[in-house]
Amino acid sequence: MSTPSFASLTTLRVGGAPSALYECASAASLAETVAKLDRDRVPLLVVGGGSNLLVADGELDLAAVLVRNEGISLDDDLRLRAQAGTEWDAVVAYAVEHGLGGIEALSGIPGSAGATPVQNVGAYGAEIADVLTRVRLYNRETGADEWVDASSLDLAYRYSNLKFTSRAVVLEIELQLAETDVSIPLRHLGGERVPLAEARESVLATRRAKGMVLDAADHDTWSAGSFFTNPVVPSALADAIEAQVGEERMPRFPAGDGQEKLSAAWLIERAGCPRGFPGEGAPARLSTKHTLALTNRGSATAADIAALARRVQDQVRDAFGVELHPEPVWVGL
Structure with a gap:
């Protein structure tokens, strides 16, 4: 069976075939796979939801490492942890369903949870830096599997020091959310605060109108x-x-x-x-x-x-x- 192309792994639906493909269903598997490929000096590309990649056509001399570790947990201090391969919008839906505010404005953003700190995703007056506390990384330079503070990532507008560097792979993220009945001030509603579920639906409707919610038929x-x-x-x-x-x-x-x-x-x-x-x-x-x-x-x-x-x-x-x-x-x- 032929290796799937990047056209089937990215939301732009373009791109050639990787030299090999590795699907990692756990954080340990993800770290071990990247470590082995690095030891063997095999060029690689880590792929989550594929929503922020433009990959060249043709046969590519690099392996695709698919981030497929999934899961969401919540502790007593309302710190939410999401495995890197978890669909990001599922994280937002979970938070809203549990009456937790802080990420409702980020509804409908495609991709995986692990990608959110890499480019500090944001929309409608919010960004992941507002709630991100720690990130679990596999450090490709030292081989360490470690939690690091969000403050160490140099988060700025659509930027972190993880972006473009490939120095580490995100395994898991931790967010500090808050119990609330209403949303943060929403920019697309003129700064208005509305009930969490209403905020999520409003953001999704606005994104759909702009073609920013994935639909295979559109x-x-x-x-x-x-x-x-x-x-x-x-x-x-x-x-x-x-x-x-x-x-x-x-x-x-x-x-x-x-x-x-x-x-x-x-x-x-x-x-x-x-x-x-x-x-x-x-x-x-x-x-x-x-x-x-x-x-x-x-x-x-x-x-x-x-x-x-x-x-x-x-x-x-x-x-x-x-x-x-x-x-x-x-x-x-």
């Missing part, structure tokens, strides 16, 4: 979610862009030290890349629901996705002098 969800991070630029450049476009209420948010965070989606649209860009017939297109998602319309290759990403980057740079940075990890491209 090509707008054959994506890696938001493909570019929101750029942080000097306030003077933000002023210049606002004057250039000539629209009121350009999305801009203080980012400290004379910097402001702009909306990547807003910039993409005003740089001449509307929803569905570059148009019917293209195998890779911007989502018809949200310009921040690059989508596979059913026959795209990794090269098609990469080419579209570069085209969007070029147009935004040419129009506004702003460099957009991809959020997914590119492998072999």
